[in-house]
Amino acid sequence: xxxxxxxxxxxxxxxxxxxxxxxxxxxxxxxxxxxxxxxxxxxxxxxxxxxxxxxxxxxxxxxxxxxxxxxxxxxxxxxxxxxxxxxxxxxxxxxx
Numbered sequence: 001x002x003x004x005x006x007x008x009x010x011x012x013x014x015x016x017x018x019x020x021x022x023x024x025x026x027x028x029x030x031x032x033x034x035x036x037x038x039x040x041x042x043x044x045x046x047x048x049x050x051x052x053x054x055x056x057x058x059x060x061x062x063x064x065x066x067x068x069x070x071x072x073x074x075x076x077x078x079x080x081x082x083x084x085x086x087x088x089x090x091x092x093x094x095x096x
Contacts (some may be wrong), residue, residue, distance in 0.1 A: 029058055034084070036082065038081045041078040042078060048074055051063075052064055052071055055067055
């Protein structure tokens with residue numbers, strides 16, 4: 001079995017997990033709405049990745065491709081939100 005099909009492979013270790021209190025706590029400040037939007041966008045990415053995984057697991061190539069396209073669009077949107085929050089300007093990437 002190849003490593004890309006290794007069922008014991010987990011997501012990147014060392015990444016912080018959101019505690020329930022962090023996810024559910026009300027945000028305040030000028031970026032509060034932007035942070036809520038980023039949270040929703042991030043949850044959409046996770047949902048789409050889960051759908052893609054399920055489609056691949058059931059060998060549904062058409063379903064996996066459709067979800068992959070949606071995931072690609074959602075990742076672009078989410079990355080843009082992150083860039084905007086970090087740079088303070090819409091559409092200006094902090095990655096050079």
